[in-house]
Amino acid sequence: MTPGTVPLLLWSALVVAAAESGGEREIRALMEEQMRALMEEQMRALMEEQRGMRALMEEQRVELRHTKAQLDTMETRLRASEKLVQQLRSDIAGNLNLMGSQMEELRRKREERRVAFSASLITSGHVSVGPANTNLTLIYRNVITNIGDAYNNKTGIFTAPVRGVYYFTMFIYGSGHNWVSVGASLSKNKEHVVIAYCHLPHGKTSASNGASLLLEVGDQVFVILYTDSWVRDSYNHHTSFSGHLLFPM
Numbered sequence: 001m002t003p004g005t006v007p008l009l010l011w012s013a014l015v016v017a018a019a020e021s022g023g024e025r026e027i028r029a030l031m032e033e034q035m036r037a038l039m040e041e042q043m044r045a046l047m048e049e050q051r052g053m054r055a056l057m058e059e060q061r062v063e064l065r066h067t068k069a070q071l072d073t074m075e076t077r078l079r080a081s082e083k084l085v086q087q088l089r090s091d092i093a094g095n096l097n098l099m100g101s102q103m104e105e106l107r108r109k110r111e112e113r114r115v116a117f118s119a120s121l122i123t124s125g126h127v128s129v130g131p132a133n134t135n136l137t138l139i140y141r142n143v144i145t146n147i148g149d150a151y152n153n154k155t156g157i158f159t160a161p162v163r164g165v166y167y168f169t170m171f172i173y174g175s176g177h178n179w180v181s182v183g184a185s186l187s188k189n190k191e192h193v194v195i196a197y198c199h200l201p202h203g204k205t206s207a208s209n210g211a212s213l214l215l216e217v218g219d220q221v222f223v224i225l226y227t228d229s230w231v232r233d234s235y236n237h238h239t240s241f242s243g244h245l246l247f248p249m
Contacts, residue, residue, distance in 0.1 A: 119240065125234065128231070135225065140240065148245075157220050162217060168212075170240070173239050181226070184225050184231060194209045194210070194211045206238065
């Protein structure tokens with residue numbers, strides 16, 4: 001049944017009732033009253049429907065505001081997460097660089113602590129050094145080992161690269177002579193430490209000595225040939241100078 005069907009039926013009923021009563025005035029008044037009541041009822045229904053629609057729209061509006069708030073919160077969290085990821089990436093890169101620097105420093109220090117050398121006077125042939133009327137620094141030109149490059153075969157001087165305790169040995173070889181000895185001393189910064197010495201009137205002779213020394217960075221250790229002494233060396237490397245780092249300090 002359509003909305004217009006009810007008023008039409010009511011109208012028909014009113015016409016019939018009025019005709020039966022025979023009063024035209026009563027019919028008009030009754031019709032006006034019924035129409036007014038019908039219109040008021042329809043107005044109330046429309047207003048109620050409008051109130052329902054407004055309430056529904058308000059609910060949807062509130063729901064949309066809530067959804068927007070949730071979206072804003074999610075966007076804020078997403079931005080915070082992106083910043084956190086960027087910070088973590090930056091921290092990781094910084095830590096990797098720091099670890100690389102630390103590893104390089106450890107490698108450098110490890111390399112510095114690898115110090116050892118051995119050298120003899122000559123590579124081949126035969127040579128005698130001395131005697132002289134003054135002390136001479138023996139220059140061991142034939143480098144056998146020089147880990148850390150702390151020994152200089154052009155000056156005969158070992159220079160400490162790190163602070164620590166080092167152990168040095170020297171072996172000397174020579175010919176006996178009535179007035180020429182075979183003798184040399186281990187020196188630290190021109191300060192006498194130990195001596196290797198022998199004196200025979202004839203024949204071949206040799207001597208050796210060694211010492212552990214606490215050296216600061218830059219301290220120098222070398223071997224001095226005594227005045228009026230000589231040493232000899234050959235391809236057999238009789239006369240040698242060696243040293244190595246025992247431990248850093």
